[in-house]
Amino acid sequence: MQDTVCTDSIRHHQNVWQVVQSYWQLTKPRIIILLLITTAGSMWIAAHGEVDPVLALVTLLSGALAAASANTINCLYDRDIDYDMERTRHRPLPSGRIQPRDALIFAIALALLSFTLLTVFANLLSACLAMSGIVTYVLVYTHWLKRHSTQNIVIGGAAGAIPPLVGWAAVTGELSWAAWVFFAIIFFWTPPHFWALAMMIQKDYEKVGVPMLPVVEGQVATAKQIWIYTLIMIPVTLLLVFPLGVMGAVYLVAALGLAAVFLKKAWALLKNPMDYDSARSLFKYSIFYMMLLCAGMAVDSLPITHQITGQISGAIAQHAAFLSEIVPL
Numbered sequence: 057m058q059d060t061v062c063t064d065s066i067r068h069h070q071n072v073w074q075v076v077q078s079y080w081q082l083t084k085p086r087i088i089i090l091l092l093i094t095t096a097g098s099m100w101i102a103a104h105g106e107v108d109p110v111l112a113l114v115t116l117l118s119g120a121l122a123a124a125s126a127n128t129i130n131c132l133y134d135r136d137i138d139y140d141m142e143r144t145r146h147r148p149l150p151s152g153r154i155q156p157r158d159a160l161i162f163a164i165a166l167a168l169l170s171f172t173l174l175t176v177f178a179n180l181l182s183a184c185l186a187m188s189g190i191v192t193y194v195l196v197y198t199h200w201l202k203r204h205s206t207q208n209i210v211i212g213g214a215a216g217a218i219p220p221l222v223g224w225a226a227v228t229g230e231l232s233w234a235a236w237v238f239f240a241i242i243f244f245w246t247p248p249h250f251w252a253l254a255m256m257i258q259k260d261y262e263k264v265g266v267p268m269l270p271v272v273e274g275q276v277a278t279a280k281q282i283w284i285y286t287l288i289m290i291p292v293t294l295l296l297v298f299p300l301g302v303m304g305a306v307y308l309v310a311a312l313g314l315a316a317v318f319l320k321k322a323w324a325l326l327k328n329p330m331d332y333d334s335a336r337s338l339f340k341y342s343i344f345y346m347m348l349l350c351a352g353m354a355v356d357s358l359p360i361t362h363q364i365t366g367q368i369s370g371a372i373a374q375h376a377a378f379l380s381e382i383v384p385l
């Protein structure tokens with residue numbers, strides 16, 4: 057009862073701007089930005105660098121709405137443990153700034169808006185994929201796995217890999233191999249991304265009984281798993297170049313350069329699994345890595361890049377032909 061009186065008074069003392077801020081925070085906006093970058097990267101490849109601006113805008117807006125809905129339901133479901141964890145205690149629901157019922161209405165409205173926009177402006181496939189992202193994140197990750205399995209984010213991580221499928225489907229109306237490779241890139245990226253963070257905050261998870269891998273199997277085992285997933289992720293990023301051929305030299309160079317740093321950081325953590333700074337550095341880099349990989353895709357897809365790389369390879373071929381004429385083998 058005391059809690060109700062207390063949260064009621066918190067709610068009633070908020071001005072409109074504070075209420076807007078609370079709803080904004082409920083959607084975990086910083087994570088949405090990277091999800092949208094992957095959606096945009098995928099749209100760019102699918103459209104060969106020439107995306108219809110209206111379609112791009114509506115797809116990104118709808119993707120943001122779907123992810124915001126998923127994150128809001130996650131916050132609603134997890135408000136009990138969020139209250140007990142230092143990192144999440146001040147979120148709008150555990151701190152009583154938003155009522156659970158209002159959060160639910162907000163999440164449903166966001167999902168409906170997202171589905172409608174995608175159906176009207178893109179297609180039904182992209183709309184259904186966005187909804188499947190919400191369902192996977194809420195049911196598979198948050199409800200079934202997060203509190204019950206050390207593999208929670210490996211399987212549940214599939215949710216975070218859906219946005220590129222939404223982008224691809226919005227542009228082409230179907231899902232090609234390249235779209236699934238993009239899905240796989242994020243799928244294998246998620247364990248290093250999240251477990252590095254989980255290594256930093258495992259005490260919080262331990263406190264609330266969430267069986268994250270470092271809590272159950274320890275730092276050494278987690279660093280090994282991070283290393284293995286990194287070793288799988290890197291060749292998967294290269295599948296877009298070979299055999300699929302949807303990306304060229306610019307992306308290849310970016311993917312290899314970014315991979316080298318990822319390997320270096322994952323290796324440092326493997327060699328020193330107790331080191332907080334190594335885990336922190338890998339977590340931060342994982343975000344930077346995904347942003348730059350998507351930027352590499354976008355630049356590679358631009359028609360101007362194709363022209364330039366075409367001219368360069370044409371010039372190299374000419375020189376090679378000339379040399380083979382004058383230098384007898």
Ligand code: HEM
Nearest residue numbers: 086087090091094197209212213216217242246250253343
């Ligand atoms: C199920 C898979 C995933 C899990 C469990 C996970 C977990 C987390 C957690 C717990 C945080 C810290 C958030 C906070 O302090 O409020 C975080 C941060 C972040 N995650 Fe993930 N993540 C997953 C997938 C993804 C995906 C797919 C993306 C985007 C492609 C992503 C992007 C980010 C970003 C950008 C941050 C930093 C946010 C900030 O600046 O505070 N995550 N992640």
Ligand SMILES: CC(C)=CCC/C(C)=C/CC/C(C)=C/COP(=O)(O)OP(=O)(O)O
Nearest residue numbers: 087122123126186189190193215216218219
């Ligand atoms: C297409 C579509 C809508 C896809 C949805 C993708 C989506 C919202 C992914 C979010 C991934 C994420 C932030 C997980 C953290 O959850 P957590 O509960 O472990 O984090 P927390 O402890 O910070 O609450």
